[in-house]
Amino acid sequence: MPGILELDDTWMRGEAQAREEDASRSDDTEDCDLxxxxxxxxxxxxxxxxxxxxxxxxxxxxxxxxxxxxxxxxxxxxxxxxxxxxxxxxxxxxxxxxxxxxxxxxxxxxxxxxxxxxxxxxxxxxxxxPPAHIVDLVPVASHDGRAGALTLRVETTGGVEVHATLVNEAEQAELWSAFGSPDEVFEARGLEVLPWSAEEPALYRLIVTLRDEEGIKDTVSLDLGFRSIEATSQGLTLGGKALILRGVTRNECDGRTGLAVNLPEMLDDIVWCKQHGVNTVVIADAPGHARFLELADEYGLYVIDCTSALYGPGAARNEAIEAAIRRDRAHPSVIAWALGDEEDEVRAARSLDPTRPEYSQACFPNLHKVRGEELHYAPVTVAPSYSGVTVRNHMTFTSTADLEFLCRVVNEGRVTWEYSASLDVAPGETGFLSVPWPSPGLREVSVRLSYSTGWAPAGFEIAHGDLSM
Structure with missing residues (x-):
């Protein structure tokens, strides 16, 4: 707590300086353990x-x-x-x-x-x-490109019957429901759900209720995203398509409040990533707040999660791995675990979560260091030419059909001509937009959102290109 540390100026002096001063004081006293x-x-x-x-x-x-x-x-x-x-x-x-x-x-x-x-x-x-309550939910939600599938295991301390319901809250529709004993494994196939991805983060609400002869004893709900992640020799794939990770590394520490990072700061990081084309966040050093993963589920970010690195191999490290995986394995945004090279730890993680690979080779710039720079991973690149604009779609699942291509001619700092158009370019493909450029001048193309999102309003620019004539 920063407020406590400030009482003896430790927060102001800095942790490293405080340790050096304490060590020097202890050296002056024989047989003194500080x-x-x-x-x-x-x-x-x-x-x-x-x-x-x-x-x-x-x-x-x-x-x-x-x-x-x-x-x-x-x-x-x-x-x-x-x-x-x-x-x-x-x-x-x-x-x-x-x-x-x-x-x-x-x-x-x-x-x-x-x-x-x-x-x-x-x-x-x-x-x-209550004496009979839900201890943990272990859902495995996948998607084969045509329909979704769900396997659900419920850990309880008692009760007679478990009711599970999957709901599309946006449409107020019940997609699936089942009931059974607490030790039963629930399975559902052929669910009419959209696949979750960072580009289209479709979420569905799972509601689980524990009952006995007297009625409802406990209820737990969480958001699910249906997707299938695999590791190949070329990298990670989502829904069978190779993922291009455009990422940053995030360490949950604030220069003013230390490790006490609040919701506005977390949301600010999420919005910055989305606005700058970042689709992946690597959690460094120790697990972040669970609320950050909820925001990543909702806004659409891939997360390579980690466990605490406070301790080396041993009981404390094993407990940290189990605790992190149990807490975070239901989040669709978590696509991999970064554990390191210890084979025993990787095997332990696979036993707790066989659906995600170990992936420690991602190396991205630190989020807080690049916040002041013009880092921008453009999901679409545009190159104006004499007769139009070449458009390259770098997205994995989304076409450019809902984007606006605003073409302008600028002379002496003033816009002298403007032309708005749309172009449907499939994911990973290149297209050409014919543009009737009227006269010489600086030819600019601004790629903008034609709709509002949680992280940007309609008209927000996600890519830019120009050509001087």
Whole structure:
């Protein structure tokens, strides 16, 4: 937490300088082991719904969204858990630790770690769950180019029956539903769904309900994208088509707030990528916030995800790999895992998620360094000539039919002629647009969106070309 670090000027001095100063002080004292740690304490009371849940005997779960670890936690004086790596949320069952008092106390001990920003950097929450509840959903959604398929496994702590429904929220239509016992594997074939891609991020809502004799006990919903990803000797393919990855590397760290990156900053990164033709984000060093992946699903970005690199091979590293894959494997935007060369770790990842390859060879510029530069991966390139414009479509799944080609002649800084046209060029193909250029001058072609999206308004320029006559 930056606010805590600022109390002793550690945040202002910088982590590296602070470590050097602490080391020099420890050298002056014989047989002195210096341990850097933070102790955080917070009192809280239950609101009415939580109080009612406690009275009904529901399970109370305390979740730390992100911390620099290792973390030790106590509730009402009772030790409730330890976690070595905090880049994936850590949840503790605190039901028995909670005392029958009006005010409760949460205490946290955070030991030193290699992370540059020490403390809690994501939300801390307390959640009430019924004795019979949904623990995890494991959906595998694929698409063969004609129809979608879904395999669903539901992990529960009890219950009698599971109901699953797939919904197209945009059209308010139910596409598929089924029910069965909690240990049953649900399968659906021939689903009339559009394939998900970064160019056309089609999402569908999966709603899963757990029931028993008394009625509904728990409900979980998430967005699904149907696509099939494979690794070949030439690279990655999506739906059988080779992917051209135009990417950046993203490290979730802010110069002002450290690892505590908020929704506006995440959305700003997503929008910048879409506006500059970036279709791939490689997550570096440690997993980012889950909300970033939700935005990538919605806006359309391919993500090469990673696990925490805080620890080398061993128990802590294995736990970090399992936690990251369990959290992120339902996101269609995640197309691969970047784990490294350890064969045991790659095998462990494949056992948890056999649908995605290991892909560590991507090398792209750092997002925060290129934000101030004119990096632009144009999805379409245009080359004006004497009689028209040559158009090259670099997209994998989308034609240029919905784009506007605005042709202009500029003389002495003033537009003297303008001509708007459209051209349908298939993905990966080249086309020619005939243009009746009227006179000498600077010939410009601006490729623009003819429709509004979540990341740009209609008329937004995605490519540009010119020719001086």
């Amino acid at each position: 341990a850097r740690a933070s102790i955080l304490r917070r009192e809280f009371i239950f609101d009415a719904p939580l109080k009612e849940a406690v009275e009904r005997g529901w399970m109370m779960t305390l979740t730390f969204g992100g911390f620099s670890g290792p973390l030790y936690a106590w509730v009402d004086g009772a030790f409730v858990g330890f976690c070595a790596d905090g880049f994936i949320p850590a949840a503790f069952d605190v039901t028995r630790a909670l005392q029958p008092t009006h005010t409760h106390t949460l205490a946290v001990l955070l030991m030193d770690s290699p992370v540059c920003c020490h403390g809690l950097f994501r939300e801390v929450s307390l959640e009430a769950r």
